[in-house]
Amino acid sequence: MTFQKYADLYIQLNEDEWKPSYLYKNKRILNNRFDEFQNMNIKDIHASDIKLWYKKITGVGNKSKRNYLSVLKGILDVALQDEVIEKNPMIHVKLPQYHAPRINPFSSDDVKRIIEGAQDFNFNFVYFLAMGLFTGMRTGEILALKRSEVDLENKIIHIRSTISRFGDVKPKTFGSSRDLPIIDTLYPYILKMFEKENDNYMMTTQYGLPYHDTHIFCNYWWKPLLKSLDIPYRRPYNMRHTFATNMLYRQLCTPVELSQYLGHSSTKMIYDVYVSYIQGHLNNFNTNISVYS
Numbered sequence: 001m002t003f004q005k006y007a008d009l010y011i012q013l014n015e016d017e018w019k020p021s022y023l024y025k026n027k028r029i030l031n032n033r034f035d036e037f038q039n040m041n042i043k044d045i046h047a048s049d050i051k052l053w054y055k056k057i058t059g060v061g062n063k064s065k066r067n068y069l070s071v072l073k074g075i076l077d078v079a080l081q082d083e084v085i086e087k088n089p090m091i092h093v094k095l096p097q098y099h100a101p102r103i104n105p106f107s108s109d110d111v112k113r114i115i116e117g118a119q120d121f122n123f124n125f126v127y128f129l130a131m132g133l134f135t136g137m138r139t140g141e142i143l144a145l146k147r148s149e150v151d152l153e154n155k156i157i158h159i160r161s162t163i164s165r166f167g168d169v170k171p172k173t174f175g176s177s178r179d180l181p182i183i184d185t186l187y188p189y190i191l192k193m194f195e196k197e198n199d200n201y202m203m204t205t206q207y208g209l210p211y212h213d214t215h216i217f218c219n220y221w222w223k224p225l226l227k228s229l230d231i232p233y234r235r236p237y238n239m240r241h242t243f244a245t246n247m248l249y250r251q252l253c254t255p256v257e258l259s260q261y262l263g264h265s266s267t268k269m270i271y272d273v274y275v276s277y278i279q280g281h282l283n284n285f286n287t288n289i290s291v292y293s
Helices: 003-014 018-031 047-055 062-081 108-117 123-135 138-146 187-194 215-229 238-249 255-262 268-279
Strands: 154-158 163-164 167-169 178-181
Touching: 003 018, 047 062, 062 167, 108 123, 108 215, 123 138, 123 178, 123 215, 123 238, 138 163, 167 215, 178 255, 238 255, 238 268, 255 268
Parallel strands: none
Antiparallel strands: 154 178, 163 167
């Protein structure tokens, strides 16, 4: 049985369970990264073959390399389950280390200037900023939010989907389906968006359709706004990082609560990214304290 046949089988067995974006990514990996193994008998693929193939990979970071090895392991696992191979050679291949890149959230002063500077822009953009900076929602979750998922009376946002070029789908993880409070600062922006009387989605294009990405926001409004304010460019997703670090820094929630708030499946991301960031920025630490009195 060739490697390619098991690669195809790997896709067939999982395609109904994977999100469209994850399926697309894995298909791209299969089509572009495994030519060396394609026609090999899967029994003949050894750990040394994988290590030599891995050494030839250039031009990508360790995160991508880990993804390639993960797909390769999955293919070989299918052969293992079929008892075509006695063991998966990937057990002898060490995954490269990957550390999440350091975040660079906006300062509180930056946030105030961004909100104030955006007031003369299209209100969809102003609403987009408010949702990102005052809820920490993922950009796809903001775009996918429906009017029926916003409870104005009880001030709650029900996050039940995310949107991308692959369509409106369930959120990233099980924990991503969650309820968020509408804080008082955010309430006026949501109320004004409701006045538009869109049919389904909270925010739509001029044609009444939902946005499927942040291209328009980024190129027409976000980049020009940051440039005009002389604020170094960061992608819109950075609003989520800004919200998270400020919630922790101002002790408005615990790391566990923030994990639930952001829709993470565990607190690992919170400690690895946000807590470590705060610990690395203690320049203003008050030394005039008594620890044990």
